[in-house]
Amino acid sequence: DGKVCEEDEVLGEFEMMNRLGDGNFADVVKCRRRSTRTVHAAKIIPKYRVYRPETRALMKSELSVLQIVNHGNIIHMHDAYETRTHVYLILEFVNSGDLFDMIVKAGHFSEADARAVMYDMCSALQYLHARRIIHRDIKPENIMCHRRPDGGQVMKLVDFGLATKVTGPLFDVCGSPTYMAPEIALRSSHGYNVEADLWSLGVVMFVMFTGFPPFNIPLNYDKITSAHYGEPDLTSEEWVDVTEQAKELITLLLQRNPDKRTSANRLLRLEWFKRETRALAARRRQSVILNLQQFRPESRRSSRVSIATISTAANPSSPEPPTPTITTTPADELWSLAASSNTIGSSDTALPSPQLLMN
Numbered sequence: 001d002g003k004v005c006e007e008d009e010v011l012g013e014f015e016m017m018n019r020l021g022d023g024n025f026a027d028v029v030k031c032r033r034r035s036t037r038t039v040h041a042a043k044i045i046p047k048y049r050v051y052r053p054e055t056r057a058l059m060k061s062e063l064s065v066l067q068i069v070n071h072g073n074i075i076h077m078h079d080a081y082e083t084r085t086h087v088y089l090i091l092e093f094v095n096s097g098d099l100f101d102m103i104v105k106a107g108h109f110s111e112a113d114a115r116a117v118m119y120d121m122c123s124a125l126q127y128l129h130a131r132r133i134i135h136r137d138i139k140p141e142n143i144m145c146h147r148r149p150d151g152g153q154v155m156k157l158v159d160f161g162l163a164t165k166v167t168g169p170l171f172d173v174c175g176s177p178t179y180m181a182p183e184i185a186l187r188s189s190h191g192y193n194v195e196a197d198l199w200s201l202g203v204v205m206f207v208m209f210t211g212f213p214p215f216n217i218p219l220n221y222d223k224i225t226s227a228h229y230g231e232p233d234l235t236s237e238e239w240v241d242v243t244e245q246a247k248e249l250i251t252l253l254l255q256r257n258p259d260k261r262t263s264a265n266r267l268l269r270l271e272w273f274k275r276e277t278r279a280l281a282a283r284r285r286q287s288v289i290l291n292l293q294q295f296r297p298e299s300r301r302s303s304r305v306s307i308a309t310i311s312t313a314a315n316p317s318s319p320e321p322p323t324p325t326i327t328t329t330p331a332d333e334l335w336s337l338a339a340s341s342n343t344i345g346s347s348d349t350a351l352p353s354p355q356l357l358m359n
């Protein structure tokens with residue numbers, strides 16, 4: 001469970017090292033626990049960035065999900081701390097960058113490599129979906145690679161900032177447009193469910209094989225129409241030497257009707273995952289690297305649309321205030337982040353409440 005403490009206590013326990021990355025809400029810093037000398041990644045969330053009730057609810061949701069998951073292909077959270085001004089998530093350190101970095105650094109990418117990534121991610125989704133947890137932001141930047149001392153590598157799903165427990169259909173538009181399932185982007189009247197993650201994984205798989213996305217989705221989610229989701233083209237030159245089993249998997253994932261998408265559990269039983277590796281390893285895909293070098297910077301700019309960023313876009317005149325705001329809340333009430341589903345701090349309700357959830 002999370003600990004409420006002073007800033008000095010966290011810094012006394014962990015030596016902060018170099019910055020590993022940053023996102024919309026958090027800075028991620030490599031750190032070392034002084035007592036054990038073990039290296040971790042600290043995801044540091046300044047509270048002023050999660051001031052709005054919606055963003056705060058997302059952070060609580062991230063925490064509550066990370067507290068219950070335990071799987072080799074999902075980032076592990078060791079500890080969580082809350083100070084007056086920050087929330088610190090102490091995560092397992094992943095040492096080899098994200099999927100894009102991995103492909104570009106390797107200089108080549110074979111069908112066997114893609115299969116290993118897909119196996120790990122289907123395993124992660126099987127685990128999450130069995131527990132009715134949806135990630136909602138599956139994309140190459142959130143699939144990280146960890147190299148083990150024996151030279152093997154394992155993929156880890158990170159960034160649970162949009163993850164949530166599913167108790168019924170969801171309706172909030174969130175995710176990254178390029179990877180967003182059509183039932184989310186087109187605001188299906190039935191809402192959406194865990195199958196949305198499988199669509200995103202299908203887009204990731206397509207990118208791994210070609211270096212570019214299957215559909216030309218506008219970055220402004222408001223402009224997305226059903227016409228943007230045609231049939232994925234599996235006939236271009238990038239697909240010439242790809243096995244039929246790999247194409248079958250992409251087709252099963254990129255089903256526009258979520259009810260027709262095959263579950264992660266069943267995908268793991270596909271023939272493709274059982275095939276002999278050497279033949280697949282020989283299918284090296286140089287063009288992927290060249291295409292990715294063009295698509296990657298573009299993709300990184302097209303950051304995710306979270307519920308919070310939608311609200312900012314809808315209310316450009318009311319940006320997040322620059323100072324921490326819940327300093328008057330008693331310390332023992334602060335750590336209701338994971339436990340309570342209600343918004344912390346009555347002061348929040350007095351703030352302009354943006355329109356955010358689209359129906």
Ligand code: ATP
Nearest residue numbers: 020021022023024025026028041092093094159161
């Ligand atoms: P975003 O706004 O992009 O969703 P965020 O604020 O939710 O980001 P994360 O995506 O979780 O933050 O982390 C930001 C970056 O920090 C990642 O893209 C990655 O490069 C790095 N990072 C995150 N977690 C780890 C980790 N456990 N080990 C090493 N690096 C990490």
